[in-house]
Amino acid sequence: MMEVSASNGTVLIVDDTPGNLALLSDTLSEAGYRVLVATDGCSAIEQIQYVKPDIILLDVMMPGIDGFETCSRLKADPATAPIPVLFMTGLSELDDLLRGFGEGALDYIVKPIRPAEVLARIEVHLTQSRNLRRAESLLDHHExxxxAVDAAGDIVWLTPAAREWLADFSELQGTASSADDVLPETLQGWFQRWLRQSGRNASEAESDVHRLAPGFALRVSACQNPDEYLLLLQREDAQWTPETLRDKLKLTFREAEILMWIARGKTNKEIGIILTTSPRTVNKHLEHIFEKLGVSTRAAAVAMVLQRG
Structure with a gap:
C-alpha cells in the first residue's frame, strides 16, 4: 500500500452524488488537501489498496454496498482499520448513525454539506489520528x-515488547502462546482475581507490582478508556553472575557470560559488542549452551536460569 505525501493530508471522498463530490473536492483542494474520489464502497476499498488516505468521508446511502458495510470492511482489515472514517448523511438518516459508530466511524457530517464544518471536523480528526500514530510509533520502537485488555481478559492492543513478554511467559509456563488474542492462563487467573478484589473501581485502580514467576512481573495501571485495563509487564533484573551460572549449570565461563546476557534480554549482536566478539561466535556458543542444558530455544534457556536461580 502506497503512502501519499501532501501538504495537509490526503482525503478520500466516497459518494455517488456528482454535486457533493464536486463541492467537497473543490473545498478540500483549495484548503491544501490531496483529494481522492470513489463513487461506491467497492471501488473505494479497491483504491485504498494502492493509495492510503489519511481520512475518509463516507456517504451512508450508496449503490452496491452501503456506507455501513464499507466501513465495516475497512475496520476489519488491519491495514485500513486505523484510517479515520467520517460518515456523511441526510437528517432523515440520523437514527442509523448509532449503527455507524458501531461499525467504527468517528464522526458524521450532516447534509447539506457546509464547507467550513467539513474542514473543521477533518482538521480535528486528522490531528488526533496523527497524535495517536506518533504515540503508537513511540511504543513500537521502544522496549x-x-x-490493554477488557474485563474478560481479551487483548485490545499490545506493544511488540509485550507480545514477546507474553510469548516467553507462555513458554515458561508450558502453554501455547495466544498473545494476540487472550492472556495466558496463569496471567488471566491473576487478572480476574484482581478484578474481583478491586470491585467497582477496578477501571480506576492501580495494583502493586506482582511477581507471576521468576523473572516475570506486572502491575495494573489506570486506563483512560472505560472498561479497559492497562497491564505494564516487567522482566525482573536477576543478579546472576557468570560464576554462579557456570557452577550451577556446568558451563564454561564464556558460555555462562553469554547466557547471563541472554537472560537479561540482550540480542546476539548486543552480546557480541559487550564481549567484543562476533554475533556468529555468540551463536556458536549458544548452540553449545542449548546442548548442555537440553533445550532448543533462548526462552527455554532463560527459563532454566530462572528456575535454577
Missing part, C-alpha cells in the same frame, strides 16, 4: 511492554 515498553504494555497490553
Amino acid at each position: 515498553f511492554a504494555a497490553v
Whole structure:
C-alpha cells in the first residue's frame, strides 16, 4: 500500500452524488488537501489498496454496498482499520448513525454539506489520528511492554515488547502462546482475581507490582478508556553472575557470560559488542549452551536460569 505525501493530508471522498463530490473536492483542494474520489464502497476499498488516505468521508446511502458495510470492511482489515472514517448523511438518516459508530466511524457530517464544518471536523480528526500514530510509533520502537485488555481478559492492543513478554511467559509456563488474542492462563487467573478484589473501581485502580514467576512481573495501571485495563509487564533484573551460572549449570565461563546476557534480554549482536566478539561466535556458543542444558530455544534457556536461580 502506497503512502501519499501532501501538504495537509490526503482525503478520500466516497459518494455517488456528482454535486457533493464536486463541492467537497473543490473545498478540500483549495484548503491544501490531496483529494481522492470513489463513487461506491467497492471501488473505494479497491483504491485504498494502492493509495492510503489519511481520512475518509463516507456517504451512508450508496449503490452496491452501503456506507455501513464499507466501513465495516475497512475496520476489519488491519491495514485500513486505523484510517479515520467520517460518515456523511441526510437528517432523515440520523437514527442509523448509532449503527455507524458501531461499525467504527468517528464522526458524521450532516447534509447539506457546509464547507467550513467539513474542514473543521477533518482538521480535528486528522490531528488526533496523527497524535495517536506518533504515540503508537513511540511504543513500537521502544522496549515498553504494555497490553490493554477488557474485563474478560481479551487483548485490545499490545506493544511488540509485550507480545514477546507474553510469548516467553507462555513458554515458561508450558502453554501455547495466544498473545494476540487472550492472556495466558496463569496471567488471566491473576487478572480476574484482581478484578474481583478491586470491585467497582477496578477501571480506576492501580495494583502493586506482582511477581507471576521468576523473572516475570506486572502491575495494573489506570486506563483512560472505560472498561479497559492497562497491564505494564516487567522482566525482573536477576543478579546472576557468570560464576554462579557456570557452577550451577556446568558451563564454561564464556558460555555462562553469554547466557547471563541472554537472560537479561540482550540480542546476539548486543552480546557480541559487550564481549567484543562476533554475533556468529555468540551463536556458536549458544548452540553449545542449548546442548548442555537440553533445550532448543533462548526462552527455554532463560527459563532454566530462572528456575535454577
